[in-house]
Amino acid sequence: MKKPFVSLRPEITRTHAQILMNWLEDERVTRFLSDSRSVSRFIAQAIDRSPMPILTHLFNQGGRFFMAYDRNDVPVGFVRLVKAGGQCEIVLVIGDHDTWGRGLGASTIREGLKFAFLDMRAECVIAKIHPCNARSLKSFQRCGFILGPETPTLNSLSMPAGRYLQLLREGAMADRGDIYVTEIDKVRLQSLMGLEVVTSMELEHEIERAIVVGPRQVAENVVTMNSEVMLRLDDEREQVALVYPQDADERSGKLSVLSDVGTAILGYQEGEAIECMVAERTRRVVIEKVIYQPESSGDFHL
Incomplete structure (x- = not known):
């Protein structure tokens, strides 16, 4: 069985925006997304506001946005990285529910961490996950995130830069083989x-x-x-x-x-x-x- 492969790409087109809208209309996808309605409204406004075929600049306001693709170059989800000072929050969604359970979530997290730490130079990456979202919690913890404060509606997980580099050097952060x-x-x-x-x-x-x-x-x-x-x-x-x-x-x-x-x-x-x-x-x-x-x-x- 092939290892999961995911690439993150920054260009967002009107076609991508429509794919995102379709994902956000799926209750299975949005069940644990606290801001799904506002995101959906933003995408609709972006499509209406700009006649341009490329909408990347609109999606990168206040953070960096990426479409996640599988090895067949098909969009399967998205990642948003929002950096404030040395801290960067990662928001991740695998929108194509037919691919759930295939390890794409963990691969997408690792790709997001690569951008956060090696491109954006974050000192710490955090994720805020609904406590009932067992699949996401498991994926983030499998990638090395440390579970922090818990509330009835939100679990906070973190990954400091030092821990990321340690895991990277130990081979725990790669979907590929040793080099x-x-x-x-x-x-x-x-x-x-x-x-x-x-x-x-x-x-x-x-x-x-x-x-x-x-x-x-x-x-x-x-x-x-x-x-x-x-x-x-x-x-x-x-x-x-x-x-x-x-x-x-x-x-x-x-x-x-x-x-x-x-x-x-x-x-x-x-x-x-x-x-x-x-x-x-x-x-x-x-x-x-x-x-x-x-x-x-x-x-x-x-």
Whole structure:
């Protein structure tokens, strides 16, 4: 059975708004949403007020709004992140009730945490859940949230940034398998991420969760920096070299580690398959063969 896959996308169109309206008219979806009526009214007003096909700016007022998609690029829910000072509240709904029970809620929570901590730089993320909403409470606690104050109408759960990073490094925050990064590659990649002009939430996430090994101990079938790899993207085969941004040249098959596919394959082993977002759609990437790896060839200077 495939692991759940969810991607969060910020663009909201009029079509998305209508999908949201349909979800909010379903009593099964809105049963535990205290503000469902006001949200529904806001969406209706947004559709009427703006003739534009893109409504993203309206949905991002006072916070950040994302549509949640499954691996088939079908919208299944939404996430809203509202940050005040160092604290960020997460509101999450899986609107397609046909997908309930498939683990999409937990995957969506983990994607939301990635944005909250690694993009918005929150110090703590909180969730406020109705005590009768057992499914949501279980999902948030499974993701590592700590149950706090309880009232007859509301349970508060929290995730401090330190706990998030700890769980990430322990492998508890990933829907994907383990990845391996050499000590040298990690230092270089962290230096790259330290540059103000370079920001990549996905790369930072992968570096933080990676298992760090010595360059002489890394398995020869692992994709390290400057490795040459034969990939299959959906049904297309392509040979690429995973390089630092300054060496990137897609026409020559030199793929930047900051690119969608470059970040996705870092640290994985030959034969593994990864699903990732590429140009706003989900692609299945299979690492067919590691043709060349600097460490296994003794090229430790690369």
